[in-house]
Amino acid sequence: MKQFKWLFAILATLPISQVAHAAVKCTAPPGESVPVNLFYDASRLPAFDPNVPVGGVLAKVTRFQMTPRSLVMLTCNTYLNSLTTEGTYPYLGNFLYQTPKEGVGMKLKHSAPVIQGYFPTSFSQPALYQVAWGGSVGGNSTMYLDIEFIKTGPITGRGSLNGEFARWKLYDFQGASYRFDGDVEVKSPTCKAATEGAQTVDLGTYPTKDFKGIGSVSKLVPFAINLTCSGGTENTQSKIFMTLTDNANPSNRSNTLSLAPDSAAKGLGIQVFKDSTLLGYGPDSSSAGNVNQWYAGTTGNGFFSIPLSARFIQTAQTLTSGAAKARMTFTISYQ
Numbered sequence: 067m068k069q070f071k072w073l074f075a076i077l078a079t080l081p082i083s084q085v086a087h088a089a090v091k092c093t094a095p096p097g098e099s100v101p102v103n104l105f106y107d108a109s110r111l112p113a114f115d116p117n118v119p120v121g122g123v124l125a126k127v128t129r130f131q132m133t134p135r136s137l138v139m140l141t142c143n144t145y146l147n148s149l150t151t152e153g154t155y156p157y158l159g160n161f162l163y164q165t166p167k168e169g170v171g172m173k174l175k176h177s178a179p180v181i182q183g184y185f186p187t188s189f190s191q192p193a194l195y196q197v198a199w200g201g202s203v204g205g206n207s208t209m210y211l212d213i214e215f216i217k218t219g220p221i222t223g224r225g226s227l228n229g230e231f232a233r234w235k236l237y238d239f240q241g242a243s244y245r246f247d248g249d250v251e252v253k254s255p256t257c258k259a260a261t262e263g264a265q266t267v268d269l270g271t272y273p274t275k276d277f278k279g280i281g282s283v284s285k286l287v288p289f290a291i292n293l294t295c296s297g298g299t300e301n302t303q304s305k306i307f308m309t310l311t312d313n314a315n316p317s318n319r320s321n322t323l324s325l326a327p328d329s330a331a332k333g334l335g336i337q338v339f340k341d342s343t344l345l346g347y348g349p350d351s352s353s354a355g356n357v358n359q360w361y362a363g364t365t366g367n368g369f370f371s372i373p374l375s376a377r378f379i380q381t382a383q384t385l386t387s388g389a390a391k392a393r394m395t396f397t398i399s400y401q
Contacts, residue, residue: 073151092142092239101233106211108248110227114170116221116302116346120246124215129177142236150188151176151234160217161185165231168305169221173176174232175212179363185232198229211244220364221254221302231362255298257306257398264393265291268378269336274387277334277380284340284378291396300351304400306370309348310338313393319357321346322379323392330388335381340374340396352399359399 094100114124115171153174154240160172161184174185232244253397259265267289276284291308298304311320314326322335338345346358362372 073346075185075371090245091235092241097139101240104242106242106244108246111213112375114168114215114221118217120217120219122217124217126214128212128213129210142239148188148253149234149236150186151232153187153232154230157186162218163220163231165215165227167221167227169217169219170227171216171218172231173214174215177210177212193237202322252298254304255295255300255365256304256399256400257293257295257365257370260292260369261296263398267376269334269378271388272378274385277378277385280383283337283382286375286377288373288375289372291362293365293370293372293398294368295370296367298367303366305363305364306372307354307359307399307401308372309356309359309399310345310353310363311350311395311397312347313395316350319400321358323347323394324382326391326393329391330386331387331390332388333380334378334390335382336381336390336392338374338376340372345374349395350395350397354399354401356397356399362398 070357092100094129111127112125119123130358145339148169153163153172155172156162158171159193161173162177163173163185165172175184176356228246228249229296230243233240234244254333267287269284269287276282293306295304310323312324314324318324321338324334325331325334330360340360345360348357363370
């Protein structure tokens with residue numbers, strides 16, 4: 067089959083059309099690779115304004131110039147008359163893409179000197195391609211991109227946008243990858259304990275005869291982990307996940323907290339509940355998906371209380387009376 071060689075100026079974006087075509091295969095010359103990475107400097111993006119209503123523009127940048135170049139030589143196995151540009155995030159319709167950051171959508175628009183249009187879009191017109199394949203249009207082969215970040219709902223949790231966010235394709239062949247160079251960071255509140263030092267929870271006093279054997283329990287006693295949260299822009303929120311860690315036995319992965327070594331009582335453990343869910347213990351880590359990590363709630367700046375409850379559980383046949391002490395720590399993960 068005859069080979070066609072074209073010099074591509076990456077410029078074209080217009081409404082999507084459906085064209086029957088055979089499988090397109092394109093190769094780059096030695097020393098080149100495809101898809102070509104087209105980088106956009108994330109440091110140029112302005113700060114988000116999360117105070118806008120849903121559907122409003124959080125931030126906008128116009129004539130965002132790509133680097134390092136907009137030209138690539140390809141050899142393809144067929145005549146080409148359709149180029150498509152599209153975002154790689156989930157498409158919500160009306161030219162809007164949902165970014166990995168909850169509550170933040172994105173619209174993309176080419177603002178090249180000759181061809182303009184919102185993503186996703188494609189163009190089929192051989193005459194224009196012949197101009198573009200010739201190397202430049204009006205002496206300017208630079209492509210610009212307009213980016214709008216749109217509020218799609220509550221903005222929760224910290225996060226950053228990086229890597230690929232869009233691409234252009236020749237039918238099913240990807241010729242270029244649009245990528246953020248650096249991170250687009252979204253700032254949300256972080257939290258700390260509302261009071262300094264250890265918090266004491268009194269589970270009450272019980273005679274040993276109240277415990278009838280392994281597995282018997284005392285009544286539930288309510289308490290709360292109280293946090294103060296700050297540092298987020300107004301109207302931003304953080305999703306709070308939490309892990310409890312057994313201070314006496316950090317490798318404990320069960321749902322029973324061990325008594326401390328200085329506890330006079332023996333043969334008991336402590337169970338902690340959130341609502342009706344019995345919580346387990348895990349490593350002191352803020353990594354997402356940490357062992358026995360659980361969702362505590364969503365909060366903005368200010369006071370945040372996590373209601374819990376706890377009780378004794380008998381863990382051995384023989385009980386020793388005395389003060390029962392146990393210690394646990396909590397670690398917050400923002401997701």
